[in-house]
Amino acid sequence: MxxxxxxxxxxxxxxxxxxxxxxxxxxxxxxxxxxxxxxxxxxxxxxxxxxxxxxxxxxxxxxxxxxxxDYWETWFATYAHIVQRLRKTAKPQYWNAWFDRYAATLNQLQGNGPVTP
Ligand code: SF4
Ligand code: SF4
Incomplete structure (x- = not known):
């Protein structure tokens, strides 16, 4: 893709x-x-x-x-785009931390590496 x-x-x-x-x-x-x-x-x-x-x-x-x-690639790209927009609005630090944690979990689900604590 x-x-x-x-x-x-x-x-x-x-x-x-x-x-x-x-x-x-x-x-x-x-x-x-x-x-x-x-x-x-x-x-x-x-x-x-x-x-x-x-x-x-x-x-x-x-x-x-x-x-x-690839289902997950498309899903993740769409989701990441939405979160990117949210980062530019209210509570950017909250969304940054939330998104980083979510991206790490999704990478683990895709078999790209371990989930960071
Ligand atoms: S920034 Fe866009 S065009 Fe450049 S490598 Fe990444 S996806 Fe491709
Ligand atoms: S609007 Fe700007 S950033 Fe978006 S694709 Fe066009 S040139 Fe690139």
């Missing part, structure tokens, strides 16, 4: 510097993700950094299936 930018993009270009693999570039009047460079932020982050930093709330960056869709 990789990510793509939809027509809802407002062209703010925040995602360009957020991408750890330099997969995002301006192509004419559009911002695009180079699928061959996008690694879904899997090496270093629990959520796609382009998705996390995007200021829109209208599905600007979408996951697209390039292999068999």
């Amino acid at each position: 990789t990510y793509t930018i939809t027509s809802n993009c407002i062209g703010c270009q925040r995602c360009l510097s957020a991408c750890p693999t330099a997969a995002i570039a301006v192509d004419g009047a559009q911002v695009r993700i180079n699928e061959s460079r996008c690694n879904q932020c899997a090496d270093s982050f629990s959520v796609p950094q382009c998705w996390a930093i995007c200021p829109t709330s209208n599905g600007c960056i979408e996951a697209i299936a390039t292999t068999t869709p």
Whole structure:
């Protein structure tokens, strides 16, 4: 699975510097993700950094299936996006701690490592 930018993009270009693999570039009047460079932020982050930093709330960056869709990957990405929005509103410290704990538990359920105490 990789990510793509939809027509809802407002062209703010925040995602360009957020991408750890330099997969995002301006192509004419559009911002695009180079699928061959996008690694879904899997090496270093629990959520796609382009998705996390995007200021829109209208599905600007979408996951697209390039292999068999994975239920938990899709579920987690959707959930993480919602929590990311909550972090920017009330009680950010509460949500940060809650989300970190939840992400660790979900990683353990996905077989990616132990749950941290
Ligand atoms: S951060 Fe979102 S709105 Fe801004 S350029 Fe990237 S995809 Fe478009
Ligand atoms: S998912 Fe990560 S690697 Fe892929 S375009 Fe977004 S920020 Fe870059």
